[in-house]
Amino acid sequence: MYLASSLKKSSFGQEFVWGTATAAAQIEGAFLADGKGLSIWDTFSALRGKIKQNHHNQVACNFYYNYPNDVRLMKEMNIKHHRFSIAWTRVLPEGVGKPNQKGLDFYDRLIDFHLECGITPWITLYHWDLPQILENQGGWTNREILNWFAEYVNLCTRKYGDRVKNWMVLNEPMVFTGAGYFLGVHAPGRKWLNNFLPACHHAALAMGVGGRIVRQNVKNAHLGTTFSCSWIEPYRPEKELDKQAAFRVDALLNRLFLEPVLGLGYPIQDIPLLKKIEKYFLPEDEKLLPFEFDFIGVQNYTREIVKYSFLTPYINAEIIPGNKRNVLHTLMNWEVYPESIYHILKKYHAYPQIKKLIVTENGAAFEDHLHHNEVYDTKRLQFLQEYIYQVFRAKQEGVNVQGYFVWTFMDNFEWAEGYSPRFGIVYVDFDTQKRIVKESGRWYANFLSE
Ligand code: FCB
Numbered sequence: 001m002y003l004a005s006s007l008k009k010s011s012f013g014q015e016f017v018w019g020t021a022t023a024a025a026q027i028e029g030a031f032l033a034d035g036k037g038l039s040i041w042d043t044f045s046a047l048r049g050k051i052k053q054n055h056h057n058q059v060a061c062n063f064y065y066n067y068p069n070d071v072r073l074m075k076e077m078n079i080k081h082h083r084f085s086i087a088w089t090r091v092l093p094e095g096v097g098k099p100n101q102k103g104l105d106f107y108d109r110l111i112d113f114h115l116e117c118g119i120t121p122w123i124t125l126y127h128w129d130l131p132q133i134l135e136n137q138g139g140w141t142n143r144e145i146l147n148w149f150a151e152y153v154n155l156c157t158r159k160y161g162d163r164v165k166n167w168m169v170l171n172e173p174m175v176f177t178g179a180g181y182f183l184g185v186h187a188p189g190r191k192w193l194n195n196f197l198p199a200c201h202h203a204a205l206a207m208g209v210g211g212r213i214v215r216q217n218v219k220n221a222h223l224g225t226t227f228s229c230s231w232i233e234p235y236r237p238e239k240e241l242d243k244q245a246a247f248r249v250d251a252l253l254n255r256l257f258l259e260p261v262l263g264l265g266y267p268i269q270d271i272p273l274l275k276k277i278e279k280y281f282l283p284e285d286e287k288l289l290p291f292e293f294d295f296i297g298v299q300n301y302t303r304e305i306v307k308y309s310f311l312t313p314y315i316n317a318e319i320i321p322g323n324k325r326n327v328l329h330t331l332m333n334w335e336v337y338p339e340s341i342y343h344i345l346k347k348y349h350a351y352p353q354i355k356k357l358i359v360t361e362n363g364a365a366f367e368d369h370l371h372h373n374e375v376y377d378t379k380r381l382q383f384l385q386e387y388i389y390q391v392f393r394a395k396q397e398g399v400n401v402q403g404y405f406v407w408t409f410m411d412n413f414e415w416a417e418g419y420s421p422r423f424g425i426v427y428v429d430f431d432t433q434k435r436i437v438k439e440s441g442r443w444y445a446n447f448l449s450e
Pocket residue numbers: 023026171172175228299361407414415423
């Protein structure tokens with residue numbers, strides 16, 4: 001049997017990019033510093049009862065002030081690529097209009113410091129922290145978002161495009177529209193189809209709108225956008241109803257945003273609830289939706305097992321979480337199933353329109369114990385090794401996958417779950433802001449040192 005732990009970095013080839021990923025709203029803190037405006041996550045997490053244990057992201061990892069130490073630590077850990085995001089509200093506190101010089105300066109310093117440390121920056125333009133002021137005008141449900149977003153992307157790419165070549169337009173549109181505009185469990189906490197469908201359509205359009213601006217402003221850009229995706233299987237494979245339910249959930253989670261970008265249109269045939277999305281179409285949208293990205297970012301954490309459910313509106317399907325199936329699972333109740341990434345990579349590779357895949361996020365939250373200044377997170381370490389092995393397997397079989405980013409560099413604000421699920425390969429003591437490299441982090445540093 002092949003041992004995932006004996007895998008070498010060199011087996012992936014010279015071109016393959018290895019890194020770690022973070023996001024502004026999860027690490028920066030300094031939520032009001034130097035003229036920053038409020039984002040929907042600042043306001044949402046300030047409301048009681050929205051985030052577990054009423055945690056908020058006002059301080060988070062204090063990365064805004066601590067970035068030199070953190071980036072230096074990345075360097076010490078042999079990390080050569082860091083995917084991070086820009087907080088829209090730092091550079092445009094009002095969402096549009098007058099830029100905030102101090103906010104712009106922060107990312108200038110941050111980018112320069114990465115380069116100084118020999119770390120290539122990979123910027124995500126939108127990792128969920130919409131300016132609250134724009135949400136007050138409808139946020140993603142208002143078609144004006146396309147103009148607002150264009151202005152923001154234009155500003156960032158003009159400012160940083162000389163030094164930053166790797167750009168991602170959106171982070172996981174399915175999650176921010178689904179959790180934020182349908183289920184109401186993420187910011188901005190809106191619900192139901194009348195919010196979800198316009199938000200979906202505008203997010204789908206935003207990928208091309210943003211992408212075209214990046215192309216225009218950044219010479220030799222290496223441009224992508226990222227999707228959450230999970231391998232889906234029916235709960236009872238012999239039952240036709242479960243199979244069909246799994247098929248619908250796959251279309252919703254893995255195809256809804258990808259296919260219009262690839263020029264295939266929305267999978268309306270396979271997700272009946274999408275029918276009403278056409279209401280938000282303008283004649284030019286058919287041309288605006290497709291966009292040729294250099295790479296597609298794959299973000300995979302688990303597989304989903306799906307059962308037919310009469311009671312679930314619109315989709316008649318129910319996901320059975322890992323903790324209800326008596327399988328190994330993480331603190332998020334996500335099943336540990338490394339082959340999921342292999343299947344997803346193969347599935348996406350089968351689209352001839354996709355040129356290249358990069359795993360822009362993968363990782364796990366397990367219980368971490370700090371003991372004598374050490375964290376032995378053996379489960380996370382094994383998880384990463386096994387997932388990386390599955391990426392290797394797909395690559396061996398001809399899938400053009402050219403990068404892997406661990407989610408995440410350090411423990412941080414895990415959205416509605418607060419600070420308890422720790423995903424970092426570096427431990428953060430949130431009382432003292434001390435960083436402690438976990439066993440998984442030491443392993444990754446060693447793996448990368450080759
Ligand atoms: C993804 C998000 C990322 C992080 C991980 C655990 O959905 O993109 O910010 O929260 O999940």
